[in-house]
Amino acid sequence: DAGVTQSPTHLIKTRGQHVTLRCSPISGHKSVSWYQQVLGQGPQFIFQYYEKEERGRGNFPDRFSARQFPNYSSELNVNALLLGDSALYLCASSLAKAYNSPLHFGNGTRLTVT
């Protein structure tokens, strides 16, 4: 079975632009989460979606938004990009929505903002 797939793999954007990152969960997984990993740090929680509804939001500005589609895939949108948004964006899926369900991560999208 395919794991979590993310696209694109790499992306270079200019300050002020908008970006959309995409994620397809493992088949059968209904929960999708997004994490930001700045170089040299651990991943930081951005959003969790389950059955198309937002279940959690981390401490990120409103420039960050996401949604989940009926097939459980998800998009992360970031508006008005800042240099500080440069990071590896990780998508994770899990079988259940609860705190004890392991997250299974994709390879990430590396976003560079110049």
Add this chain to the structure above:
Amino acid sequence: AQKVTQAQTEISVVEKEDVTLDCVYETRDTTYYLFWYKQPPSGELVFLIRRNSFDEQNEISGRYSWNFQKSTSSFNFTITASQVVDSAVYFCALSEAEDYGQNFVFGPGTRLSVLP
């Protein structure tokens, strides 16, 4: 306040040595889970193990073992007879029941280099 601390930023060992990665966490919740993940150079975080707050039994899986001590709020990870393929960044993570959903809090990671 940081809830998960991994004091060792980088560790280097020679192949076949044993190595222990430390993780200390902080929570007021009585119900929580702890996780370890491995991040090889490819970038994908690989799930290794989870432990719930009510289960303090240590666990061994092949060359990997985990020591959970609630009294010291620690969940340490030992690799026995390390191999070059173990080289990666290892993250400890905390997930609390009182947090609605799956807000995993990750530590800063420990970069392990196993030299041949």
